[in-house]
Amino acid sequence: MSTVNYAVIGGGINGLSVARQLLIDYPGANVTLFEKESEVAQHQTSHNSGVVHAGLYYAKGSLKARLCRRGVELVRNYCTDNNLPYDQCGKVVVALNEVEEARLKKLYQIALDNEVPNVKMLYGEEIKTVEPNCIGVAALHSPETAIVSYEKIAKRIAEEIIERGGKIELNSPVQSIKNNSDGKITITLQSGKVYPTQFDYAVSCAGLQSDRLAKNSGDVETPKIVPFFGQYFVLDDQFTHDVKGLIYPVPDPKYPFLGVHFTKRIDGKMTIGPNAFLSKARENYDGKGFNFKDIKEFIFYPGFWRFAFRNIPAAMRESKTVFSQKNFINEATKYVPSLSNMTVKPATRGIRAQAMNPDGTLVDDFVIRRDGNITHIRNAPSPGATSSLAIAEYIVREVMQGKADV
Template identity: 45%
Template sequence: MADETIGIVGAGIVGLATGREIALRRPGTRVVVLEKEHEVAVHQTGHNSGVVHAGIYYAPGSLKADLCVRGVALLRDYCRERGVPYREIGKLVTAVRPDELGRMANLYERARNNHVPDLRKVAKEEIKEIEPNAGGIAALHSPRTAITDYPAVAREFAQDIEAAGGELRLGFPVTSITGVPNGVEVGSARDRVRVDRLILCAGLHSDTVARLAGYGREPRIIPFRGEYMLLRPDRAHLVRGLVYPVPDPRYPFLGVHFTPRVDGTVEVGPNAVLALAREGYRLTSISPRDLLGLAGYPGAWRMAAQHWRTGIEEYRGSLSATAFMKDAGLYVPGVGVKDVVRGGAGVRAQALDRDGTLVDDFRIHREGRVTAVRNAPSPAATASMAIAEHIVDAVFTGT
């Protein structure tokens, strides 16, 4: 239908990509993006490390796998068209212990099934040719893995929406979502907006906003803070591309790694510690409301019972730079505490089921006129344009 109004809650990269996709595919449809902050890309998008994932890690056939691979191609072309930095600097996924070789072999097969381009196995001797300062006994090399500037991409998406006649309503914290005849009314403390359909891309607050729309309480968002060190400027030359560990399949986190940024800095991290606030970018950030919600959720206690040892180790790294750099030094030997300074932090919106399972795949649900993104962690930024296609297909065709 022409002349519909589609509301989107959340001006992160997924919400903005979705608004742009609607504006392009459905001329005459008006897009209104509702965002509680006074600028776009403030939270997960604005604290992203900038990696464009190639699709190595994700279960074949999952939404993550399919949308990541599709999203890379879309994002690469878009960045080149708009002049946003996009650099294929490559990635080494490095085994440093013999017991990791089996997991690395499984990862290679998974990546092949996902059609990751130009991926190859690298012997110990070849690692030095790619990364002269890297350690390890074997690796996978993904030369097409890239880095970009996701906040810049998000700003471009926002401009596309406005150029197509859409609107960004910033400073609009959503407090109510109510069904009305032939539409949905979205309210804040000071204003109300009526739309024909509504798409929820609320990131760290996706569960609370979904409940306003009548969705169930699960999955619940659990915030994990990822903290980074930065290589000192005179040591940044030690790393050419991305250097990652072989991930532990029990967790949806990739472990501490080395990440060159488009601004020339090199991050080391992140760890993954339970944040005490949904927007808890500092160790001292505490939200009593968020803590009470966490303490009252059975899934949080079941998760803690399963993973408390790992949690303690992650907190040790948060409190001690020496502990933080202990494992990092295995991947780039010789790099230690003296070579780094404290960097920034981000908070990951990780969905958790009632049984304590960390939700791995994207979850996107549609009920009537409201579509909710319930879980969209990494590689959501990489896949944002493909996620947008998927959402628009679901909203307008029911597929």
């Protein structure tokens, strides 16, 4: 029997997890992972908050809800098995008024529907038993929400891929993945070179470039990726201990993004952020310069303008935190007034690969499509990193086997 050849495109945590899962389930297979950078985990995987989300926000029955809960278990076990840091620091989602409290109670029901363990409503002074310096009328406490370094997890997975006999092709940006008439798959690199191996199956986990690679490979053009940056600030050390874990606002359904919050990092530092604003480039982590091609793509996308006109109030709100560090800090200190005089330093930005429909709506759930023997991850925002090992299981054991409705 001939050996089956698998290609995985993308060396972020999702692509690495898929390659690992293939080698676990098919130890005799040839698995080749293509990564355009000189190292793995150079994009969204190493530019995020590091939160292991418990599943508080995701509609019952959605892929996000299912894969997030499974992902938490897998990430926790992976960190334990590989001696990687895992800090179950806990999280409170805080309501500042009665309107937010009503929304918070709905969030509590979603958490119960998703069987998030040990969640509890806190009221008034009860909040201080978890976060002594936090104020609010009510809070949802998720004690098992945790923080990790997804970059360290990803790099350990890369080592495991090699240990299991897989191959990682660095400095190898892929231009297209094509189904051939003979059932094989051809990988063409951006250099124009056709990779010499013909593959039986391929999985595209291209993150910020997922829509472009899908289009080049013959898949549907939409949803299209529109990049939004999120700025973080790190609190100076003398202010770090006023917050013990994670403090989040209650999501406002009028706004598409969550809002500024406190997040403890696995290195012990405390951050505030992120805001959310349109990025001038898909990979613009330092905030400098712009990419004309990236800007042109969303400016000429009708869905973007439909989104923009519907979200002018959100854009105005977020712009205040983009152009004023004081306003950014003020958003956070609504929840912890003792930090009103804190000083902070900018941290590296994150870029959210936000998939957007032609009607201007943001794609909420994970989108995983199969086109012949090629599978494309078209949308995997938060909790994409939390869910990464579960997404890999789902793709390898359900999508690629034709058991999932995609």
